[in-house]
Amino acid sequence: MKIGILGGGQLGRMLIQEALKYDDEFYTLDPASDAPCHNISYFTQGSFNDYETVLNFGKDKDVVTIEIEHVNADALAELESQGVKVVPNSNIIKTIQQKILQKQFYKAHDIPSPEFEIMDGSSDEIKMPLPFVQKMNTGGYDGKGVQVIRTAEDMKNLWIADSVIEKLVDIDKELSVIVARNENGETKTFPVTEMVADPKLNLLDFNICPVALSEDIEEQIDSITEKFLNAINSPGLFAIELFLDKEGKVWVNETAPRLHNSGHQSQEGNANSQFEQMYRVVKNLPLADTDAIIYSGMLNLVGAEGYSGKVVYEGMEDVLRLPETYIHLYGKTETKPGRKMGHINVLAESREELMEKLVMVKGMVRVIAE
């Protein structure tokens, strides 16, 4: 089958890597000539934001999917009308691309998400009391396009642009759950992972899976995933990012309509990985078993501050000596501060052992330049 992917980054690369177990032809579209997928797929250099480029790329494929949500969804809608299968459907991509539509989608489907107002270019009408979160309607990614406005002083930083003004949640834990639905309507949910964020880079730092949660919290999450999977009316794999607040209530922060950083530890920690599941979704195959077989955790390898240029992974040989430790690099030759260059998955018998190992491994490696 000819499978086209909009985006040629690490998520696409790991999807193709997993899917090499099967016999498909992968095509990728990315503006960067050295994108991580360029040498393991039939590669087209071009913009996944451009209507004509996406249309041309997609028209001779059996199915088109995405590994980034900032794509031209109108072109995907046109491909659908021409009979090309698009996973997930252009409608749900459009909804998720725009934070305002995304919030309205949660509200319409009774999915708990923090209280919000819409700001359409003017700050005059904001009724939300401080502190609050401002999320740009479009273009946010990896924590960009999101800011916390805490004080009257902060108000001068407010972006004067279409955005969501959202009540600030008093966060106890950040959680994520990856869900999948195929065209036949079959659904599967991965065990919940906990994300420990690095406040400086606002990229994930550690993922931990599974997480011990009370029955009540599990039920809230089950209710959210069930409502979400019923509401989307589309095949797809989605990462639902959750806040657990200090009163034990679960809120949806946002959803990614694609493979997600918070699912990377599934590569060695679960019976099947998110990449295997995504492949099955794309091909409408029976969905894979998602059981956690052990405690697993992930740490991102991001470019260190102060280093740009040809990447060097300092300390990597020492990491290779550790059992139950798996390095995944993304085939990027150039590092810069904060760039996601790879990740390391770690397995352990308990959460305590896992945290110890993750902290140790994090201390052993540094992503620098030649």
Add this chain to the structure above:
Amino acid sequence: MKIGILGGGQLGRMLIQEALKYDDEFYTLDPASDAPCHNISYFTQGSFNDYETVLNFGKDKDVVTIEIEHVNADALAELESQGVKVVPNSNIIKTIQQKILQKQFYKAHDIPSPEFEIMDGSSDEIKMPLPFVQKMNTGGYDGKGVQVIRTAEDMKNLWIADSVIEKLVDIDKELSVIVARNENGETKTFPVTEMVADPKLNLLDFNICPVALSEDIEEQIDSITEKFLNAINSPGLFAIELFLDKEGKVWVNETAPRLHNSGHQSQEGNANSQFEQMYRVVKNLPLADTDAIIYSGMLNLVGAEGYSGKVVYEGMEDVLRLPETYIHLYGKTETKPGRKMGHINVLAESREELMEKLVMVKGMVRVIAE
């Protein structure tokens, strides 16, 4: 690093698949334009048996390795003299390519291997009593080039060619052990696997790992792997195929200087796979942990008798529904009777459960043509 592989078949494909976790450039050489590696590596169509072709292919690589042993070893020796690293060294490849040299190597290093004579083109001098095994000196592969001569009548089938005449072992079990050695001299051994052969196709049918063996047998195998790893004086990953005879004595049948069908279940059954280990050997990195984490088994997907043409995997969707079951196809579009098209790995809590699952899965799938 620029890594060149002679051969572009499934072993190379699975090596590259695993190594996509790291940042290297893979180059493959294969006569078939649609070889399994052709679209996931920088591919050169050409003969790995041709001196000039191999020399040209290898001269600008940092390291050259093999995924098939029938390559031009003289060209590899020349590459070594030009400073290109070759893994494993051309010397050990030459030794293994020729069954006569291979047998003499075992003898010289006190590695138990069935008693033998050399036949150099004439049958007159054979002293070995019937029944015996004849192994062609060169060109054997997947059971080809090997025959059992049981009776005086069979003698008329004797190949009149340089060959090894070997005492027939009264086999209780066929075992295999995959060993690795890096340039630094570090060595690691995978747990022993048992191979259950299909007498008709002479391709492996099931692999089972680990195998419960008596302390005495374990010691014999440890002694063999230790002697072998000391004798080779080369980095490499090797599959040592063993016979356990009915008196409890272990004999080396033959050795493959490369990744091997008998190690495929390590993809999900072991802490790291043979492909990960091979990558580390090629790059002289610390060797990976080889522990079996569960019972694992493998069955080959070979083209069914009577079907040639565009491949169809009958029953595959049903297999995808099974937990702890992993399909690996090789990206070959055309099937023919007996062709290795893929394999399926199965995990289980016990040997009994594993055998039941393998037999069930084998009954569910058939490799046919459109």
